[in-house]
Amino acid sequence: MSEYKGIMVHAELREKELAPVTLELLAGGRKVADQLGDELSAALLGHGVKNLAKELIAYGADKVYLVDHPLLADYTTDAYAKALYAVLSKHKPEAVLFGATPIGKDLAPRVAARLRTGLSSDCTELEVDVQNRLVVGVKPAIGGNVMARIVCPRHKPQMFTIRPKALKPLPRDDSRTGEVVEEEVELSLSDVRVRRISFVKEVVGEVRLEDAEVVVAAGRGVGKDYLKLVEELANLLGGAVGSTRPLVDDGLLPPTTQIGQTGKITRPKLYIGFGISGAVQHTVGMQDSEVIVAVNKDPEAPIFDLATLGIVGDVREILPALVSRIKEIKGS
Amino acid sequence: MNGLRIAVCIKQVPDFFSVKEVKIDPETKTLVREGVPSIVNPLDRHAIEEAVKLKEAHGGEVTVITMGPPQAKEALLEALAMGCDKAVLLSDRRFAGADTLATAVVLAEAIRKLGGFDIILCGKQTLDGETAHVGPELAELLDLPQITYVKKLEVKEGKVVAERLLEEGYEVVEAPLPVLVTVVKEINTPRYPSLRGIMEASKKPMETWNMEYLGLSQDVVGLLGSPTQVTDLFYPERKRRGEVISGSASEVVEKIVEKLKEVGVL
Numbered sequence: 101m102s103e104y105k106g107i108m109v110h111a112e113l114r115e116k117e118l119a120p121v122t123l124e125l126l127a128g129g130r131k132v133a134d135q136l137g138d139e140l141s142a143a144l145l146g147h148g149v150k151n152l153a154k155e156l157i158a159y160g161a162d163k164v165y166l167v168d169h170p171l172l173a174d175y176t177t178d179a180y181a182k183a184l185y186a187v188l189s190k191h192k193p194e195a196v197l198f199g200a201t202p203i204g205k206d207l208a209p210r211v212a213a214r215l216r217t218g219l220s221s222d223c224t225e226l227e228v229d230v231q232n233r234l235v236v237g238v239k240p241a242i243g244g245n246v247m248a249r250i251v252c253p254r255h256k257p258q259m260f261t262i263r264p265k266a267l268k269p270l271p272r273d274d275s276r277t278g279e280v281v282e283e284e285v286e287l288s289l290s291d292v293r294v295r296r297i298s299f300v301k302e303v304v305g306e307v308r309l310e311d312a313e314v315v316v317a318a319g320r321g322v323g324k325d326y327l328k329l330v331e332e333l334a335n336l337l338g339g340a341v342g343s344t345r346p347l348v349d350d351g352l353l354p355p356t357t358q359i360g361q362t363g364k365i366t367r368p369k370l371y372i373g374f375g376i377s378g379a380v381q382h383t384v385g386m387q388d389s390e391v392i393v394a395v396n397k398d399p400e401a402p403i404f405d406l407a408t409l410g411i412v413g414d415v416r417e418i419l420p421a422l423v424s425r426i427k428e429i430k431g432s
Numbered sequence: 433m434n435g436l437r438i439a440v441c442i443k444q445v446p447d448f449f450s451v452k453e454v455k456i457d458p459e460t461k462t463l464v465r466e467g468v469p470s471i472v473n474p475l476d477r478h479a480i481e482e483a484v485k486l487k488e489a490h491g492g493e494v495t496v497i498t499m500g501p502p503q504a505k506e507a508l509l510e511a512l513a514m515g516c517d518k519a520v521l522l523s524d525r526r527f528a529g530a531d532t533l534a535t536a537v538v539l540a541e542a543i544r545k546l547g548g549f550d551i552i553l554c555g556k557q558t559l560d561g562e563t564a565h566v567g568p569e570l571a572e573l574l575d576l577p578q579i580t581y582v583k584k585l586e587v588k589e590g591k592v593v594a595e596r597l598l599e600e601g602y603e604v605v606e607a608p609l610p611v612l613v614t615v616v617k618e619i620n621t622p623r624y625p626s627l628r629g630i631m632e633a634s635k636k637p638m639e640t641w642n643m644e645y646l647g648l649s650q651d652v653v654g655l656l657g658s659p660t661q662v663t664d665l666f667y668p669e670r671k672r673r674g675e676v677i678s679g680s681a682s683e684v685v686e687k688i689v690e691k692l693k694e695v696g697v698l
């Protein structure tokens with residue numbers, strides 16, 4: 101097993117830029133690598149993205165393995181799994197980190213199974229067992245009601261997906277130096293079995309929910325006629341619109357807005373929820389927000405157990421008043 | 433056989449969300465299962481529904497498969513009552529304690545033994561494991577293309593066209609058969625088993641297969657075959673309840689505005 105060395109991060113991209121989670125993975129990987137006295141590398145797969153290597157280094161990588169190929173321009177399971185498997189088989193890192201994003205969670209289990217190794221999902225923290233050279237994944241389970249520690253003691257590499265926003269990126273340091281290693285991987289069109297035909301964008305408001313520093317969320321207590329105000333408030337605060345499942349089930353907001361167990365996990369600086377009861381299936385997706393403001397007419401609503409500032413009151417009065425007050429402040 | 437050969441993989445899970453409190457047994461460091469009802473994993477009911485709908489549209493047969501203890505038969509019966517045609521329970525003491533890879537290994541072997549399928553459906557993730565690993569791992573072990581997070585599925589001329597739910601919208605993809613698909617809740621509304629369905633379910637074929645029957649060895653299944661191990665379960669630190677206030681709209685708006693300024697968004 102000692103042939104396995106170093107920590108590697110899958111550098112997830114978003115339209116030829118590094119995805120925010122990639123910087124978070126670098127920070128987590130850097131910490132683990134330093135504790136183990138290891139090197140931190142990044143696997144950068146894509147097309148025409150060589151320029152991103154120095155960014156990866158500035159955020160903590162010692163080395164970047166670059167696989168540049170036209171068939172890696174868009175993410176596909178088949179091409180990415182093949183390329184990453186090639187890099188992992190050749191360089192044999194002790195541990196590999198992925199974002200717990202749709203891409204990371206599609207790719208990581210595929211590659212883990214190919215390597216017949218273990219994958220711990222949705223970790224929010226990584227610890228290190230230095231003596232046994234193990235990376236310990238800490239993750240919420242059962243909707244955040246309990247936490248679990250998971251290890252992969254007998255197999256290498258140890259693989260992890262890490263929830264976006266769980267870790268903080270290191271400050272960018274352009275004086276850092278590192279090595280860029282270009283890797284050749286043979287890929288042909290016949291390797292790619294699932295072909296993308298089109299992409300349909302469905303975002304409400306101007307900011308992506310999972311990256312947003314501010315989330316304004318609507319629950320069933322926000323009448324249909326008031327949803328526009330929720331969106332307006334989100335835009336005024338430079339935030340994103342979130343929702344509970346009933347609104348998605350009723351077709352009032354698209355599934356991309358749903359927060360929670362079967363939706364998205366968010367960790368904004370500020371979450372404001374209107375007319376949301378606070379069912380665990382929802383709160384698992386917002387409970388780690390730094391500040392939580394909740395408006396609900398029911399003083400017993402469980403959301404108040406989490407709220408930094410809880411307001412017992414009617415959304416139909418408070419929401420319009422808040423929007424006009426903020427416009428007033430912004431206008432002056 | 434005419435029509436589609438469809439498999440759907442389901443899991444019976446403890447519904448911890450229906451109980452007031454999730455308890456950890458301090459001795460064993462496992463979750464207390466007593467008094468927690470067992471249900472068919474909610475997303476797997478969407479997978480069953482999609483399988484039955486595909487059969488209704490294209491003809492063919494749906495085989496429902498689960499790995500679990502003997503009582504997981506209940507879950508299979510529910511799937512049969514919803515319209516699946518036959519069921520296979522993969523059950524063996526030595527399968528216990530399986531992580532996702534060790535689960536996928538058993539499912540893959542069963543699927544090979546059943547002669548393969550045109551479409552294999554899974555839920556995106558389970559209520560208890562919450563990993564979303566088993567689908568992709570199973571696809572890999574069977575060397576099949578995978579389409580995850582599917583919210584719409586169509587089969588035509590030996591191909592599938594699917595809509596995959598992503599962060600910012602959805603992607604439309606196309607793949608040849610055979611293929612493995614994992615579904616999200618947006619794909620359909622699962623039917624309730626009809627009375628007739630429930631009566632017929634118990635007459636449909638159901639087999640139970642163990643490790644020897646699958647020709648697997650102990651080192652690749654169950655706890656021993658699992659690369660990952662849970663070493664500790666503990667309660668998260670609960671955040672303290674903050675301030676709860678009421679008042680006139682203008683009063684509370686001022687409080688919110690204060691908070692927004694404090695956080696720096698205003």
Ligand SMILES: Cc1cc2nc3c(=O)[nH]c(=O)nc-3n(C[C@H](O)[C@H](O)[C@H](O)COP(=O)(O)OP(=O)(O)OC[C@H]3O[C@@H](n4cnc5c(N)ncnc54)[C@H](O)[C@@H]3O)c2cc1C
Pocket residue numbers: 318319320321322343344345346347358359360361362363364374375376377378379380381382395396397398401413414415416474
């Ligand atoms: C398997 C499963 C998965 C699920 N996954 C998710 C998930 O990912 N995300 C999710 O959100 N849910 C999920 N749910 C649903 C979840 O259990 C709750 O049903 C849901 O979160 C409740 O949404 P809500 O708070 O908007 O509605 P409700 O629970 O109906 O609450 C509405 C609240 O609005 C308040 N209210 C009403 N009118 C007003 C008014 N005029 N002014 C102020 N307050 C008002 C009421 O007091 C009430 O507290 C899931 C459920 C299951 C079974």
Ligand SMILES: Nc1ncnc2c1ncn2[C@@H]1O[C@H](COP(=O)(O)O)[C@@H](O)[C@H]1O
Pocket residue numbers: 441442443473475476479497498499500532535539553554555556557558561562563564565566567
């Ligand atoms: N024991 C099992 N038997 C059959 N299918 C399973 C089992 N465990 C998981 N699955 C399938 O894999 C999906 C993802 O599970 P998980 O990786 O546990 O989140 C589930 O929705 C099921 O379709």
